[in-house]
Amino acid sequence: MTYQKPSFRHPAAQVNELGYTRRDYEGSLSTLCAGCGHDSISAAIIEAVFTLPLEPHRIAKMSGIGCSSKTPAYFLGRSHGFNSVHGRMPSVTTGASLANRDLVYIGVSGDGDTASIGFGQFGHAVRRNLNMTYIVENNGCYGLTKGQDSATADVGSKNKKGAANPYEPIDLVSMAIQLGATFVGRSFSGDRQQLVPLIKAALTHRGFAFLDVVSPCVTFNNHEGSTKSYAFTRERIEATPLDFVPMREEIRTSYAAGATQEVCMHDGSVIRLHKQNDEYDIEDAQSALQAIAHHNKQGRVLTGLLYIDRDAHEMHEVLGTVRRPLNSLTEKELCPGTKVLDSINAGLR
Amino acid sequence: MQGGVPAPVPGYHNDGENTLKPTDISDPEYFHKVVDCQYACPSHTPVPEYIRLIAAERYTDAYMVNWESNVFPGILGRTCDRPCEPACRRGRVEKEPVAICRLKRVAADNKGAVEARMPKAPKRRNGKRVALIGAGPASLTVARDLAPLGYEIDLYDDQAKAGGMMRSQIPVFRLPPAVLDEETGYILDLGINRHFDTRVTSMKSVLERNYDAVFVGTGAPRGSDLDLPGRTEAAANIFVGIDWLSSVSFEHIHTIGRRVLVLGGGNTAMDCCRTARRLGGEDVKVVVRSEFDKMKASPWEKEDAMAEDIPIFNNHVPLEFVHRDGRLVGMSFDKVDVVYDDKGRRSLVSTGEPPVFFEADDVLIAIGQDNAFPWIERELGIEFGKWDMPVIDAVTFQSTLPKVFFGGDAAFGPKNIITAVAQGHQAAISIDLFLRGESVQARPAPGVTLVSQKMGVHEWSYDNAVVDDLRYKVPHVAKEVALKDLKVEVELGFDARAGLAEAQRCLNCDVQTVFKAAKCIECDACVDICPTECINFLMNDEEPALRGSLRAAATNLAQDLYVADGLTQTRRVMVKDENVCLHCGLCAERCPTGAWDMQKFFYNVTKAGQACTPSKQ
Ligand SMILES: Cc1cc2nc3c(=O)[nH]c(=O)nc-3n(C[C@H](O)[C@H](O)[C@H](O)COP(=O)(O)OP(=O)(O)OC[C@H]3O[C@@H](n4cnc5c(N)ncnc54)[C@H](O)[C@@H]3O)c2cc1C
Ligand SMILES: Cc1ncc(C[n+]2csc(CCOP(=O)(O)OP(=O)(O)O)c2C)c(N)n1
Ligand code: SF4
Ligand code: SF4
Ligand code: SF4
Ligand SMILES: [Mg+2]
Numbered sequence: 021m022t023y024q025k026p027s028f029r030h031p032a033a034q035v036n037e038l039g040y041t042r043r044d045y046e047g048s049l050s051t052l053c054a055g056c057g058h059d060s061i062s063a064a065i066i067e068a069v070f071t072l073p074l075e076p077h078r079i080a081k082m083s084g085i086g087c088s089s090k091t092p093a094y095f096l097g098r099s100h101g102f103n104s105v106h107g108r109m110p111s112v113t114t115g116a117s118l119a120n121r122d123l124v125y126i127g128v129s130g131d132g133d134t135a136s137i138g139f140g141q142f143g144h145a146v147r148r149n150l151n152m153t154y155i156v157e158n159n160g161c162y163g164l165t166k167g168q169d170s171a172t173a174d175v176g177s178k179n180k181k182g183a184a185n186p187y188e189p190i191d192l193v194s195m196a197i198q199l200g201a202t203f204v205g206r207s208f209s210g211d212r213q214q215l216v217p218l219i220k221a222a223l224t225h226r227g228f229a230f231l232d233v234v235s236p237c238v239t240f241n242n243h244e245g246s247t248k249s250y251a252f253t254r255e256r257i258e259a260t261p262l263d264f265v266p267m268r269e270e271i272r273t274s275y276a277a278g279a280t281q282e283v284c285m286h287d288g289s290v291i292r293l294h295k296q297n298d299e300y301d302i303e304d305a306q307s308a309l310q311a312i313a314h315h316n317k318q319g320r321v322l323t324g325l326l327y328i329d330r331d332a333h334e335m336h337e338v339l340g341t342v343r344r345p346l347n348s349l350t351e352k353e354l355c356p357g358t359k360v361l362d363s364i365n366a367g368l369r
Numbered sequence: 370m371q372g373g374v375p376a377p378v379p380g381y382h383n384d385g386e387n388t389l390k391p392t393d394i395s396d397p398e399y400f401h402k403v404v405d406c407q408y409a410c411p412s413h414t415p416v417p418e419y420i421r422l423i424a425a426e427r428y429t430d431a432y433m434v435n436w437e438s439n440v441f442p443g444i445l446g447r448t449c450d451r452p453c454e455p456a457c458r459r460g461r462v463e464k465e466p467v468a469i470c471r472l473k474r475v476a477a478d479n480k481g482a483v484e485a486r487m488p489k490a491p492k493r494r495n496g497k498r499v500a501l502i503g504a505g506p507a508s509l510t511v512a513r514d515l516a517p518l519g520y521e522i523d524l525y526d527d528q529a530k531a532g533g534m535m536r537s538q539i540p541v542f543r544l545p546p547a548v549l550d551e552e553t554g555y556i557l558d559l560g561i562n563r564h565f566d567t568r569v570t571s572m573k574s575v576l577e578r579n580y581d582a583v584f585v586g587t588g589a590p591r592g593s594d595l596d597l598p599g600r601t602e603a604a605a606n607i608f609v610g611i612d613w614l615s616s617v618s619f620e621h622i623h624t625i626g627r628r629v630l631v632l633g634g635g636n637t638a639m640d641c642c643r644t645a646r647r648l649g650g651e652d653v654k655v656v657v658r659s660e661f662d663k664m665k666a667s668p669w670e671k672e673d674a675m676a677e678d679i680p681i682f683n684n685h686v687p688l689e690f691v692h693r694d695g696r697l698v699g700m701s702f703d704k705v706d707v708v709y710d711d712k713g714r715r716s717l718v719s720t721g722e723p724p725v726f727f728e729a730d731d732v733l734i735a736i737g738q739d740n741a742f743p744w745i746e747r748e749l750g751i752e753f754g755k756w757d758m759p760v761i762d763a764v765t766f767q768s769t770l771p772k773v774f775f776g777g778d779a780a781f782g783p784k785n786i787i788t789a790v791a792q793g794h795q796a797a798i799s800i801d802l803f804l805r806g807e808s809v810q811a812r813p814a815p816g817v818t819l820v821s822q823k824m825g826v827h828e829w830s831y832d833n834a835v836v837d838d839l840r841y842k843v844p845h846v847a848k849e850v851a852l853k854d855l856k857v858e859v860e861l862g863f864d865a866r867a868g869l870a871e872a873q874r875c876l877n878c879d880v881q882t883v884f885k886a887a888k889c890i891e892c893d894a895c896v897d898i899c900p901t902e903c904i905n906f907l908m909n910d911e912e913p914a915l916r917g918s919l920r921a922a923a924t925n926l927a928q929d930l931y932v933a934d935g936l937t938q939t940r941r942v943m944v945k946d947e948n949v950c951l952h953c954g955l956c957a958e959r960c961p962t963g964a965w966d967m968q969k970f971f972y973n974v975t976k977a978g979q980a981c982t983p984s985k986q
Binding site for chain 2: 024031043212
């Protein structure tokens, strides 16, 4: 068993604009089962952050409990991180964000962590439009505790012993849109080409960006009869490819068929969606919900950027909080003196 | 970015006309090429195999693996030209290759008794007689391969002992006679009939002795001279380098003047100047026509010379031997610039500066070496072609007279020991085939095995960890000690500890990554874990486009792409760039289905008489 990755790199390994190679964004060697979809998502996060690019020390990785929630140990080894309690990542991130709004928050959660124990917390983070990227690594089971059906398991999907799940699943993307999330996407760990630009777009979005990523559990949920396996997902996926074009770059890719829609982000970067045909309006929640439901009914998994609201105010704007991280405030700002105190008191009379 | 494809798109295809064909890994040459060092070695010594044996402190086994392949591990561990090292993969991921050559010496220095493991001359001979002319490494290799098969071998040489130029030319401070005696001894002990101190002056008379086959391994014994003004007048102090070196070896010459000029930029020049320093030369200069980087001498030979306070003057073209009162006083040179024309051809153009004069008491000319076959009569059916060289088949080493074979420096001009050995093996195969009445063209296939190294879920039977250690330096004796005595061996060799540490640097390039597409579920785990970004899953394409679209562009065209089709979910292809794979096994550790496996590839050049016995490895 290898515990340490060799330090050698490809001599022609790319270096990003900040001078880092991909390997500078890696974490320690994963201890997840070999072939786990979660590891693929970690690699996609690395790829997204490497190519955006972001500086490692500007990022905070937040998580709860589960195999998925363990993964922040396996990417961005030079970033900040907090591994919290089961289902409590949203509240811890809310606190962290209030204390330091300058960091880029990447929350990693599981379908158990989000759709069961953390369901309430999840709803409130969405409602507050917390400025973060929230990724659910959705394998339809509790991987860490040996594969029990989770709340996102499809009805009829068989567990490893062959028993069919009796309950209807919670569809997290529909739920997020209904709760007022301002950026909602779905993808598949095995579709790096779509996932990486989607993560980049989510990281660029101001407000709550939610990504539901189907992520097969090779050990407990990758068998015949499972609806979250590699093979099943690849068969049923309905992917809308997209590009993320950072502000500074020219647009290079070209897709032949279908319509291309461009979505301009706050910082000037552009998301280009390549639709097979003119489906629905991703800036209209109702239209998005309909499209998702329509595909669900047909047994297809609609992936890509599903919904975006570019105008909503994120939590700090709503609360009118101080613009700088709390740790940068000095005595001067924190104890503004009698005059200010008097005026506050006067206001309360 | 990795070109992932979401799902099989209708009408999307992978089988365009010029897309890369899946790799045929059952072709032994495919994986052989991945073992860079072994592939580059003229006799294809299984380098990583013996390095692992050294790491396991199995020195005797390591020695025998070498001996099987290159016949002179102790000699080559000190003197080999080491074409393996520039090829070593390690040099592509860090600064320096594994010290492959000096590890060979570690095996030789630390081995136990090997006599019992050496082949014996069979009690009964097969009735066939073979004459070998010259007792250098080429002939000795033929003797080693043929004697155990029952051939009666007559070995002729004009020197008193076996070894050829290894004995007469390579100075004792690089190669102690005891090592030569030991390793030539293992061969002479096979019941070889020695005819030493015997100069062969007529091929006709050899053929008249009714040998069934004759092998010519007489080397390239003639040193080039330099016909410039003053050459005859100052002749008493001007020597042809290789003749001078053998005179030193045979102790006819013991001293040299205080100021010495050595002309030439090859390894012979390096040996001349370093020998001169030991015979009394205090002010020894090497003067070369070409630039420093273009000198023929190996980098380490140049370093060793410079470390003995021998300056190298480049871009100096000799003009004249300057003499006064019938005695050499020095030489003048024209300083030149190196100019390349638009075809990349090089010429030396005088700078126009006045000639440079260097004082000298003696001059050694080491500017080249030629073949000479005055003793082979031209009417025997042995055809001679360009430059009066015999016409030899490059694969079989047969001359135009079927029973006469050539090898080593005698066949295609001066090269080095390991080439002479490799050619000796091939000539021995030919002679054996010829004398068994078979076609010499029917070369035996190499012996190849491919064996999984898997021992447990994440356990391998080779040490797959990659160490960061930089190349270890071989210690030398102090310069003051070395320069005082010609016989003191300069290099001390790695001690066992440094040898172990250096052995750990080997990347085990013979432990191959073997891919089974049918097992792959396309989870990307291998792609993500690979430290050097070798593995890709993408649409097939024409080779240049494919090379450009990998995670890390595959720009080293000397290294192959491993292409596999048959992926069931997306019908992409797996493309692995072999260039900087560390053979770390992480891909195979990460693969949930065992689609990757680490398998040891053993490639053994078949020797004379081995073709029908399957390899036991
Ligand atoms: C100064 C110098 C240093 C070198 N250093 C190295 C080194 O460090 N590493 C390396 O790999 N290579 C080195 N070489 C090259 C290497 O020595 C030769 O390439 C190699 O020895 C060739 O082997 P061979 O068997 O073809 O012939 P040789 O080794 O040349 O042996 C030929 C033998 O045949 C004998 N012979 C010739 N004609 C007759 C005849 N008519 N009758 C009887 N006997 C005859 C010769 O005396 C000689 O003993 C060096 C060469 C020189 C000149
Ligand atoms: C408060 C609490 N309740 C229960 C558990 C047990 N537990 C650990 S992980 C887990 C489920 C994780 O499932 P998911 O979030 O889908 O992660 P996965 O392992 O599938 O990636 C549970 C129930 C716990 N650690 N803490
Ligand atoms: S690393 Fe080892 S096996 Fe690979 S080329 Fe170098 S010496 Fe040979
Ligand atoms: S052995 Fe596998 S993981 Fe290691 S460098 Fe080679 S391809 Fe990459
Ligand atoms: S780890 Fe194994 S199953 Fe996964 S993509 Fe690589 S070869 Fe295929
Ligand atoms: Mg889960």
